[in-house]
Amino acid sequence: MANLQIDFAGIKSKNPFWLASGPPTNTGYQVQRAFEAGWGGAVWKTLGDPVINVTSRFSGLNYGGQRVAGFNNIELITDRPLEVNLREINETKKKFPDHVIIASLMVEPKQEKWHEIVKRVEDVGVDGLELNFGCPHGMAERGMGSASGQVPELVEKQTYWVKEAAETPVIVKLTPNITDITATAYAASQGGADAISLINTINSLMGVDLDTWHTIPNVAGKGTHGGYCGPAVKPIALSMVGECAKQPDINLPISGIGGIENWRDAAEFMLMGATGVQVCTAAMHHGFRIVEDMIDGLTNYLDEKGLDSVMDLVGQSVSKYMSWGDLDLNHKVVALINQDYCIHCNKCHIACEDTAHQCIEFFTDANGRRSLKVREEDCVGCNLCSIVCPAEGAIDMIDKPSDISMTWNERQRLLHTFGG
Amino acid sequence: MHEHELFLKEKEEIDMLLQNDCKIVSVKENLSGAFVSFQLADQTDEERITTLHLLTPDARIYLTNQLSTKKMEESRT
Amino acid sequence: MDSPTANHQWKIFDELKPDLKPKEVMEEANRCLFCFDAPCAKACPTGIDIPLFIKKITTGNMKGSARVIMDANPMGATCARVCPTEELCEGACVLNDASLPIMIGDLQRHATNWAMKNQQQLFEAGEANGKTVAIIGGGPAGLSSARELARLGYKVTVYEKNEKAGGLDTYGIVPFRLPQEISLWEVSQIEKLGVTIQTNTEVGKDIPIATVLNDFDAVILAIGMANVPPLSIPGEDLDGVYDAIQLIENVKDGRVPNHFKGKKAVVIGAGNTAIDAATCLKRLGAASVKMIYRRSEAEMTAYPFEFSFAKQDGIEFNWLAQPKRIIDDGQNHVAKLECVSMELGAMDASGRRRPIEIENSDFMIKADVVVKAIGQSRYTSFIEALGLEHEQGIVKVDAETYQTSNPKVYAAGDVIFGNGIGEAMVVAAAEQGKRAAYAIHDYMLSKI
Numbered sequence: 001m002a003n004l005q006i007d008f009a010g011i012k013s014k015n016p017f018w019l020a021s022g023p024p025t026n027t028g029y030q031v032q033r034a035f036e037a038g039w040g041g042a043v044w045k046t047l048g049d050p051v052i053n054v055t056s057r058f059s060g061l062n063y064g065g066q067r068v069a070g071f072n073n074i075e076l077i078t079d080r081p082l083e084v085n086l087r088e089i090n091e092t093k094k095k096f097p098d099h100v101i102i103a104s105l106m107v108e109p110k111q112e113k114w115h116e117i118v119k120r121v122e123d124v125g126v127d128g129l130e131l132n133f134g135c136p137h138g139m140a141e142r143g144m145g146s147a148s149g150q151v152p153e154l155v156e157k158q159t160y161w162v163k164e165a166a167e168t169p170v171i172v173k174l175t176p177n178i179t180d181i182t183a184t185a186y187a188a189s190q191g192g193a194d195a196i197s198l199i200n201t202i203n204s205l206m207g208v209d210l211d212t213w214h215t216i217p218n219v220a221g222k223g224t225h226g227g228y229c230g231p232a233v234k235p236i237a238l239s240m241v242g243e244c245a246k247q248p249d250i251n252l253p254i255s256g257i258g259g260i261e262n263w264r265d266a267a268e269f270m271l272m273g274a275t276g277v278q279v280c281t282a283a284m285h286h287g288f289r290i291v292e293d294m295i296d297g298l299t300n301y302l303d304e305k306g307l308d309s310v311m312d313l314v315g316q317s318v319s320k321y322m323s324w325g326d327l328d329l330n331h332k333v334v335a336l337i338n339q340d341y342c343i344h345c346n347k348c349h350i351a352c353e354d355t356a357h358q359c360i361e362f363f364t365d366a367n368g369r370r371s372l373k374v375r376e377e378d379c380v381g382c383n384l385c386s387i388v389c390p391a392e393g394a395i396d397m398i399d400k401p402s403d404i405s406m407t408w409n410e411r412q413r414l415l416h417t418f419g420g
Numbered sequence: 421m422h423e424h425e426l427f428l429k430e431k432e433e434i435d436m437l438l439q440n441d442c443k444i445v446s447v448k449e450n451l452s453g454a455f456v457s458f459q460l461a462d463q464t465d466e467e468r469i470t471t472l473h474l475l476t477p478d479a480r481i482y483l484t485n486q487l488s489t490k491k492m493e494e495s496r497t
Numbered sequence: 498m499d500s501p502t503a504n505h506q507w508k509i510f511d512e513l514k515p516d517l518k519p520k521e522v523m524e525e526a527n528r529c530l531f532c533f534d535a536p537c538a539k540a541c542p543t544g545i546d547i548p549l550f551i552k553k554i555t556t557g558n559m560k561g562s563a564r565v566i567m568d569a570n571p572m573g574a575t576c577a578r579v580c581p582t583e584e585l586c587e588g589a590c591v592l593n594d595a596s597l598p599i600m601i602g603d604l605q606r607h608a609t610n611w612a613m614k615n616q617q618q619l620f621e622a623g624e625a626n627g628k629t630v631a632i633i634g635g636g637p638a639g640l641s642s643a644r645e646l647a648r649l650g651y652k653v654t655v656y657e658k659n660e661k662a663g664g665l666d667t668y669g670i671v672p673f674r675l676p677q678e679i680s681l682w683e684v685s686q687i688e689k690l691g692v693t694i695q696t697n698t699e700v701g702k703d704i705p706i707a708t709v710l711n712d713f714d715a716v717i718l719a720i721g722m723a724n725v726p727p728l729s730i731p732g733e734d735l736d737g738v739y740d741a742i743q744l745i746e747n748v749k750d751g752r753v754p755n756h757f758k759g760k761k762a763v764v765i766g767a768g769n770t771a772i773d774a775a776t777c778l779k780r781l782g783a784a785s786v787k788m789i790y791r792r793s794e795a796e797m798t799a800y801p802f803e804f805s806f807a808k809q810d811g812i813e814f815n816w817l818a819q820p821k822r823i824i825d826d827g828q829n830h831v832a833k834l835e836c837v838s839m840e841l842g843a844m845d846a847s848g849r850r851r852p853i854e855i856e857n858s859d860f861m862i863k864a865d866v867v868v869k870a871i872g873q874s875r876y877t878s879f880i881e882a883l884g885l886e887h888e889q890g891i892v893k894v895d896a897e898t899y900q901t902s903n904p905k906v907y908a909a910g911d912v913i914f915g916n917g918i919g920e921a922m923v924v925a926a927a928e929q930g931k932r933a934a935y936a937i938h939d940y941m942l943s944k945i
């Protein structure tokens with residue numbers, strides 16, 4: 001049976017599944033329940049000067065009958081005194097010495113503030129620190145969270161201050177609310193970070209109530225922008241992880257966060273360069289018990305692939321994640337409709353006809369049935385028809401290999417020699 | 421006309437010129453597509469330059485594929 | 498004459514209900530709410546963690562899904578097909594009120610099909626603990642206890658009188674609801690744990706009872722029930738009178754008799770067996786199949802889905818009719834069935850209204866074939882030979898431990914079913930087998 005143990009910046013964890021800082025890791029009671037359920041580690045709800053939260057706090061995006069395709073919140077960091085959290089961290093660590101506890105921290109951008117909190121949390125025996133430079137709401141108005149995390153100099157300086165005092169590994173948690181996340185990732189590494197984690201939540205407004213015209217969620221009829229997370233953000237998070245992983249000058253282990261719900265998502269993040277993953281929304285949607293299938297499913301997957309260790313996944317897909325200019329312009333794929341599986345909804349036809357390249361045509365088959373086929377030579381292989389097709393196996397995208405490969409960059413170089 | 425037919429037409433023109441030993445002397449690409457200038461074989465005369473205007477993306481990549489194969493052949497000989 | 502299993506003929510006995518298609522599977526699995534402390538799991542006699550196995554389908558962890566099912570229920574593939582799910586898990590689904598219940602049985606079938614197709618061995622034997630257990634009877638109850646004991650490290654020997662193990666799953670439930678290979682796959686899963694299954698071995702005949710009782714540390718009795726009891730009416734020995742269970746057994750084992758073609762058949766009884774026999778006869782080409790039951794529709798023991806299936810098959814029902822006599826055609830063959838009409842009186846011991854004969858209401862039904870399906874009799878003499886306390890052939894056990902009057906002998910499955918308690922179901926037999934195994938284990942541990 002494959003080994004799920006990871007070594008993340010020197011922190012050993014029995015599996016790559018950690019709870020992300022948030023409501024699931026608010027108290028010792030919860031984190032202990034999580035460890036009993038099988039989570040390898042937990043990043044404690046962000047510690048700092050205790051806040052006062054508003055109510056309500058969360059909202060969910062439902063899509064086509066499925067609940068929580070996305071999730072948004074206007075919750076702040078912990079609202080409990082530091083001493084209480086530290087006591088529970090200490091207790092939990094004693095009960096579960098083999099599980100990882102990371103303290104998530106957020107204080108004002110002042111050296112002495114960082115030094116103080118680092119000492120106090122390390123004294124109770126945490127395995128590492130995570131600097132929360134990410135929350136897009138509330139704390140940012142006070143110069144913390146993403147307000148810090150959007151300015152590379154502030155990220156670098158604060159990381160440096162933490163490193164001055166820290167004895168355990170320092171993970172810098174990055175905000176996605178920035179044009180190029182590698183800029184702050186690089187700043188973290190310059191500040192001496194041992195690892196980065198990403199992403200925190202994305203700026204969002206969940207909706208507007210059409211009866212009351214209140215924004216959602218609302219607090220006494222008023223609302224504010226909140227942090228977006230859950231399955232919908234996974235592609236954004238995955239690309240940001242990939243961008244950081246392929247950047248040669250950011251040589252730091254990555255903890256992948258954002259929309260992870262199951263072992264498949266986790267494996268994808270690891271293939272894109274994450275050494276471990278963190279989960280918040282999925283645990284909030286289903287409870288800690290989801291980790292059972294994460295562990296079981298990932299183990300079965302590794303066994304099937306013949307891999308001994310989950311660490312063998314880390315970064316395997318990064319080298320395939322290129323710049324656009326390095327993709328082969330000659331490579332062709334074309335759509336093929338399998339008549340045996342087609343259910344004749346005609347959605348591929350109208351998608352191609354109206355919004356792609358007008359190459360899915362009606363014809364009458366041998367039984368006199370109106371059917372569809374692809375005019376292959378005009379198909380640009382965009383995938384749209386297979387994306388909208390609701391019938392499993394009805395549209396395959398077929399590879400048409402070409403003898404020569406030519407990327408955009410190669411072509412530009414070639415044309416250059418012809419004065420192009 | 422389906423785009424593929426347009427491509428076939430453009431490809432035919434490229435092929436014809438290349439088969440007649442024409443040399444590509446310049447390729448310019450701009451908002452209107454690619455402009456490929458061919459010089460007829462054994463002619464240096466500026467007058468003997470023909471310019472093809474390629475519209476389809478398939479023809480534009482076909483052209484560069486031909487250029488690249490030609491280049492490779494040349495470097496081998 | 499029995500004909501060989503020609504393909505075109507066999508088709509009529511192919512599994513009736515198609516597998517879910519991949520799209521159906523994903524849509525249905527994703528519709529499951531993944532309830533906590535889910536009522537479906539509680540309604541499953543074997544306690545399968547249903548939300549978990551469905552979750553695993555959604556994540557593509559098919560091996561994990563099949564394991565969750567088979568871990569709780571060693572007959573999980575069979576049960577996916579034959580459980581009265583409307584009464585059990587699906588009946589308890591919280592979506593019954595909100596929309597439609599999840600098709601739990603079909604999803605369970607999908608997951609176990611995957612394991613069968615991919616030839617997965619889902620469990621391993623435990624480290625040998627030196628103890629031995631004999632199991633008499635290789636049906637669901639016996640096999641289920643064998644599986645659990647093997648996982649706990651026991652050396653298990655199953656004695657089975659038939660040529661193949663699986664009990665009624667292999668021989669008794671009609672193939673168009675449960676193909677034999679499903680049951681045999683479950684048997685093979687258990688054999689691969691190192692369980693010895695000695696088929697063609699009837700205890701008390703091929704091997705002495707004393708040997709079994711003396712040579713093992715514990716014994717589990719899982720012999721189920723016997724053939725259909727006699728009607729005790731004149732004409733029962735005529736040609737053309739059949740025992741429903743034997744009829745199905747023939748078909749199940751791949752023999753398709755063609756002497757039912759075009760015949761007028763009458764099935765006596767209205768339980769699950771009667772329905773299976775009737776629908777079987779239809780597929781064997783009987784021109785008409787009538788079911789005769791002495792009570793009314795409300796009292797019959799077949800499930801509503803079975804009843805509607807039979808009606809779809811064109812089976813006719815004669816309620817409130819009691820057979821009195823089978824009359825021959827002068828050549829020792831069935832020609833007619835003499836019946837009397839009944840009416841319902843007061844409640845009887847089984848909690849149903851007692852049928853009472855209406856005087857002078859005799860009538861005749863023409864018949865070429867009469868099939869007896871009035872339940873199953875008991876192996877009473879065998880149980881007595883074992884020296885176990887019983888009540889009309891129903892072995893008495895401790896409700897918790899399944900221990901019989903002989904502390905070394907445990908009993909599970911149909912052999913302990915009766916007197917209005919529970920139902921004779923594969924899933925119940927499987928669960929009892931598991932519990933008997935754990936009780937033996939507890940007992941052994943307490944002795945160390």
Ligand SMILES: Cc1cc2nc3c(=O)[nH]c(=O)nc-3n(C[C@H](O)[C@H](O)[C@H](O)COP(=O)(O)OP(=O)(O)OC[C@H]3O[C@@H](n4cnc5c(N)ncnc54)[C@H](O)[C@@H]3O)c2cc1C
Nearest residue numbers: 634636637638658664665700720721910911921922923926
């Ligand atoms: C026609 C029919 C349809 C049914 N349909 C359903 C259904 O749809 N759903 C459902 O849940 N249940 C159904 N059942 C009930 C279900 O099959 C039984 O409840 C279940 O098989 C009981 O399991 P068991 O192991 O106790 O007994 P069995 O399955 O009867 O197995 C007992 C085994 O012991 C063997 N045996 C007996 N005596 C000896 C001996 N002396 N030595 C060695 N071996 C011996 C027998 O050969 C047999 O293999 C049906 C039953 C019948 C008859």
Ligand SMILES: Cc1cc2nc3c(=O)[nH]c(=O)nc-3n(C[C@H](O)[C@H](O)[C@H](O)COP(=O)(O)O)c2cc1C
Nearest residue numbers: 020021022046073132200229230258259279280281
């Ligand atoms: C209600 C809520 C509160 C959160 N609070 C914190 C926090 O205190 N500190 C922090 O670093 N991240 C916080 N997060 C962000 C999560 O840790 C995580 O980065 C984000 O939700 C993306 O992961 P997910 O898609 O698995 O939820 C919070 C998220 C939610 C939903």
Ligand code: SF4
Nearest residue numbers: 023055056057058284
């Ligand atoms: S989950 Fe519901 S009950 Fe619990 S705190 Fe939130 S609003 Fe209240």
